[in-house]
Amino acid sequence: MPRTRIVAAFAAAALIGLTGCGANAGAANNTGVDFPKKGKSIELIVAFSSGGAVDTAARLVQPILEKELGTNVEVINKPGAGGQIGYTQLTSAKPDGYTIGATGSPSVVVSPLDPARGAKYTRASFQPLGRQVIDPTVIAVQPDSPFKTLKDLLDAAKANPKSMTASTTGLQTGEHFALAQLQETTGAEFAPVHFSEGASQATTAFLGKHVDILVANVSDVTDLSKQGKARVLGVMTAERAPSLPDVPTFKESGYELEAGTVRGYSAPAGLPEAVATKLEAAIQKAIEDPTVVKKMADLGLQTSYLSGKDYGEFWASQEEDFKKVLPLVQKTD
Amino acid sequence: MDTLNELANGFASALTWQNLIFAFLGCLLGTIIGVLPGIGPVAGVALLIPLTMNLDATGAIIMLCAIFYGTAYGGTITSVLLNTPGEAASAITTIDGYAMTKIGKAGAALTIAAVGSFVGGTIATLGLVAAAKPLGELGLLVGPPEFFALMVVGISLLVALAGKSMVKALISGALGLLISMVGIDPVAGAPRFTFGSDNLLDGVSFVAVIVGVFGLSEILSYRKDSKAAAVHAPGMRSLLPTGNEWRRSAPSMARGTGIGFGLGLIPGMTGSVSSLLAYGAEKKFSKHRDQLGKGAIEGVAGPETANNAHANAALIPLFTLGIPASPTIAVLMGAFLQQGLTPGPTLFTEHSEIAWAIIASLFIGNVLLLLLNVPLVGLWTSILRVPASILTALILLFMVIGAYTINFNVFDVFVMIGFGLLGLALRHLDIPLAPMVLTLVLGPLMERSLRESLEISQGDFGIFLNRPISVVLIGIGVLIVLSPLLKLRKPKALNEDPET
Amino acid sequence: MTKPQRTRVAPTVLAGIGAFVVVGVYVLVSSIGLGLWTSLGPGPGMFPFAMGGLLVAMSALWLVQELREPSGTASGVDRGLVLSVVISLALLAAVMDLIGFQLSMFIFLMYHLKIRGGRRWVSSLIIAVAGSFGAFYAFNYGLNVTLPTAGISVLNSIGL
Numbered sequence A: 001m002p003r004t005r006i007v008a009a010f011a012a013a014a015l016i017g018l019t020g021c022g023a024n025a026g027a028a029n030n031t032g033v034d035f036p037k038k039g040k041s042i043e044l045i046v047a048f049s050s051g052g053a054v055d056t057a058a059r060l061v062q063p064i065l066e067k068e069l070g071t072n073v074e075v076i077n078k079p080g081a082g083g084q085i086g087y088t089q090l091t092s093a094k095p096d097g098y099t100i101g102a103t104g105s106p107s108v109v110v111s112p113l114d115p116a117r118g119a120k121y122t123r124a125s126f127q128p129l130g131r132q133v134i135d136p137t138v139i140a141v142q143p144d145s146p147f148k149t150l151k152d153l154l155d156a157a158k159a160n161p162k163s164m165t166a167s168t169t170g171l172q173t174g175e176h177f178a179l180a181q182l183q184e185t186t187g188a189e190f191a192p193v194h195f196s197e198g199a200s201q202a203t204t205a206f207l208g209k210h211v212d213i214l215v216a217n218v219s220d221v222t223d224l225s226k227q228g229k230a231r232v233l234g235v236m237t238a239e240r241a242p243s244l245p246d247v248p249t250f251k252e253s254g255y256e257l258e259a260g261t262v263r264g265y266s267a268p269a270g271l272p273e274a275v276a277t278k279l280e281a282a283i284q285k286a287i288e289d290p291t292v293v294k295k296m297a298d299l300g301l302q303t304s305y306l307s308g309k310d311y312g313e314f315w316a317s318q319e320e321d322f323k324k325v326l327p328l329v330q331k332t333d
Numbered sequence B: 001m002d003t004l005n006e007l008a009n010g011f012a013s014a015l016t017w018q019n020l021i022f023a024f025l026g027c028l029l030g031t032i033i034g035v036l037p038g039i040g041p042v043a044g045v046a047l048l049i050p051l052t053m054n055l056d057a058t059g060a061i062i063m064l065c066a067i068f069y070g071t072a073y074g075g076t077i078t079s080v081l082l083n084t085p086g087e088a089a090s091a092i093t094t095i096d097g098y099a100m101t102k103i104g105k106a107g108a109a110l111t112i113a114a115v116g117s118f119v120g121g122t123i124a125t126l127g128l129v130a131a132a133k134p135l136g137e138l139g140l141l142v143g144p145p146e147f148f149a150l151m152v153v154g155i156s157l158l159v160a161l162a163g164k165s166m167v168k169a170l171i172s173g174a175l176g177l178l179i180s181m182v183g184i185d186p187v188a189g190a191p192r193f194t195f196g197s198d199n200l201l202d203g204v205s206f207v208a209v210i211v212g213v214f215g216l217s218e219i220l221s222y223r224k225d226s227k228a229a230a231v232h233a234p235g236m237r238s239l240l241p242t243g244n245e246w247r248r249s250a251p252s253m254a255r256g257t258g259i260g261f262g263l264g265l266i267p268g269m270t271g272s273v274s275s276l277l278a279y280g281a282e283k284k285f286s287k288h289r290d291q292l293g294k295g296a297i298e299g300v301a302g303p304e305t306a307n308n309a310h311a312n313a314a315l316i317p318l319f320t321l322g323i324p325a326s327p328t329i330a331v332l333m334g335a336f337l338q339q340g341l342t343p344g345p346t347l348f349t350e351h352s353e354i355a356w357a358i359i360a361s362l363f364i365g366n367v368l369l370l371l372l373n374v375p376l377v378g379l380w381t382s383i384l385r386v387p388a389s390i391l392t393a394l395i396l397l398f399m400v401i402g403a404y405t406i407n408f409n410v411f412d413v414f415v416m417i418g419f420g421l422l423g424l425a426l427r428h429l430d431i432p433l434a435p436m437v438l439t440l441v442l443g444p445l446m447e448r449s450l451r452e453s454l455e456i457s458q459g460d461f462g463i464f465l466n467r468p469i470s471v472v473l474i475g476i477g478v479l480i481v482l483s484p485l486l487k488l489r490k491p492k493a494l495n496e497d498p499e500t
Numbered sequence C: 001m002t003k004p005q006r007t008r009v010a011p012t013v014l015a016g017i018g019a020f021v022v023v024g025v026y027v028l029v030s031s032i033g034l035g036l037w038t039s040l041g042p043g044p045g046m047f048p049f050a051m052g053g054l055l056v057a058m059s060a061l062w063l064v065q066e067l068r069e070p071s072g073t074a075s076g077v078d079r080g081l082v083l084s085v086v087i088s089l090a091l092l093a094a095v096m097d098l099i100g101f102q103l104s105m106f107i108f109l110m111y112h113l114k115i116r117g118g119r120r121w122v123s124s125l126i127i128a129v130a131g132s133f134g135a136f137y138a139f140n141y142g143l144n145v146t147l148p149t150a151g152i153s154v155l156n157s158i159g160l
Helices: A002-029 A053-069 A081-091 A150-159 A174-186 A199-207 A218-226 A273-288 A290-298 A308-330 B002-014 B017-035 B041-052 B057-082 B093-102 B106-140 B144-160 B166-180 B206-220 B243-264 B271-285 B298-313 B315-321 B327-338 B345-350 B352-385 B388-407 B411-428 B434-456 B468-496 C011-034 C046-068 C079-099 C101-116 C121-142 C153-157
Strands: A042-046 A073-077 A099-105 A126-141 A165-168 A191-194 A213-217 A231-235 A260-268 A302-307
Touching (some): A042 A053, A053 A099, A053 A260, A053 A290, A053 B327, A081 A099, A126 A150, A126 A174, A126 A218, A126 A273, A150 A174, A199 B106, A218 A231, A260 A273, A273 A302, A290 B327, B041 B327, B057 B206, B057 B298, B144 B271, B144 B434, B166 C011, B206 B434, B271 B298, B298 B315, B315 B345, B315 B352, B388 C079, B411 C079
Parallel strands (some): A042 A099, A165 A213
Antiparallel strands (some): A099 A260
């Protein structure tokens, strides 16, 4: 029928025209990127509530991003469900560079892995832009504990599985995965106690001697170690943590294990190349800015920049690690 | 004595013009934030931290602490006047507070609340000065089993809150517990009753629920022909409490201080638990307990004192151990860290002048709160003079903004609407709201601590009976539940003994 | 001995009891699926199961109490008020993200002030503007709290 054919032709022409426009804009963008447009603000979605570590980091980075990109950057908090709500909003936004977000693992790595949580995104929904800080996991015992080295502790645990309680900050959190990875690589099994209110609750229980072992991040433990309230036996990272120089890494003690909290920034997948480059450059500038680095260090967080591509690879390897121990972490008897 | 010396120096620096202004601003902002339902103390403190970044460390922390305990009072204002709690801890005050407003005694309620807050806060701060370190250590003794035992005591108070119909109170309590179980459970980490919604993964927002169940249902239940009709704006004379009311409040304030202070020391206890348990204690022990629910001053004095005592006592673990007892204090701690101060014992050795200036300012802040709010009672109560049509529209505006700003999510507005309807139904069916609030607050804490205790003991229920503190607490809980039966027994026993 | 008045149980009370029973049964059934016990103690379904059971049991008791001695219900509800408030609130929440807080709240307030409240145009407009646009700016610039802006880009660009 001629009429439908005309409509179809029209539609096809329109489509071609539109893509042509896009292509033209893209071509023009190669030299002077038209991003971001003057006056159009960029949203930085933080999937956690204000005042927390992720939010604080984002707000520290915001003014520098504004300077580098030449436009307003608005931090928007969308807390809830351990980050899932904010991540969902981030990944469902248009990948045009005007929406970016703070991504933290393990929350962003773990949430799509568990089908029960019904997350509407996967790793592929994100385009990493840059990694900001790492906060490696450590294992600490009571100051009066008989275990002086990591090997002592792990041997004892291997001999008597589940005889000692170890804290985590909840089911399927970083610490829980770390304990599972520990069991997987060394055979040492602890009885996890999940403190879903977070690291401070776990620390309190540890100080009150209600749990034997504290599994936490370097930032949580540094002060305790200085006061002699906890003996840190090992840190799960490739190199020694700057704030805990006397603590050997797991690698040095003979165990191949790396785990920790990692925070960075990502965009929804599918960014145009030029936009991605510009964003990454700005983010790198912000992350490596000396005042930001110092403030992060004050909070106990170690700045360890990785470019978007490297962050992406790191993220993939973390996901692999977690997938391996997922069954261990999911069993509910 | 060293401590007194240090404290005196602290006062000297806290009483400088700048620090006084910061304290005042903090109290003012805190009160305002407390008034707004959605922006709880956590968000409020967090949002205002950037403001304080440019100030010196002492001034910044003074202001932030003032905001923190200021919010404890702000929530009361709307609870009493509009039946809409401004924050979780003020939820229980709505019951008697609003009842007092309906009989024209809003001013008395607000004044007693202000004074009670002052008393509770000041005594708690005295505790901080006198015995911070041992008290901090005391808080550590409470592990998951003791926490659970405390929750048992709390829930047993449901019996006390029952009123005339135990059946209806139990329905209310069961409802509250069920609502609290929506979300990811602490046992298996899997979603429970979330119907596939991401928004429910964290559970139903408590603030959205109470704004709906109290505030919205109140509006929905207006009837043109109702005799209890218009809420009276009090005349000048009735702005202040009568001598009788002062006398009745005194024991309530004492109980509230004790409860708030004790619970504030326990990391993980929220202010709402303190105010709830204080209300329960009033129901159990006060002379005029049968008037509770109809506008008894004890129902305001007890919880409000407990609330502020709790807020100030909760600073003790922060100062002595560097442990934030609640999310709000965690944010406060972040501010400390950003200013280069590390809370904990090192604070007193490395930055002792700053630490003592802050503590002195806690006292000053409590005074400022009192001075700020008592004269303003007249101003607040004049809100009631606004014509009903405007007031209703504005209250709705206020509640919508409140619900939205909890999580910056319109879902919570829908939650509020839903619970408004539920509240309407419950009122209509004469089902009490207090038990539901009680279980809503205590339910998650109870389930969580039960699970944690069993993880520690690897499944052995004996853990609750092996530890002295938890045995005592569970015993108290059992006593409270059985006490109505015991009371019935007593007259008989007296009769049987011929010698008495 | 006076005979108790044989009044019927009010329909709303029956409806209420029925609703609680339905909820109770639903919870009872679904909580079994959640798992009642694990190796370490109560499972995710334990407390809901108990509460579901409690609801059903108490509702049954309540019914018995009502049949023996029917309580008079509190006087009725102003249906018009309830409907208008609930529906306007629901609509407001539904469009707030779409057309932005300022516009949606303005319409909402105008409805309640002018149409339901019967106030005059001038005062309604002033209050509505203050409550919507005013509140937006106060929260945004005063407290740094962002209320929703419009999802539709056309409206967004004019500052809504």
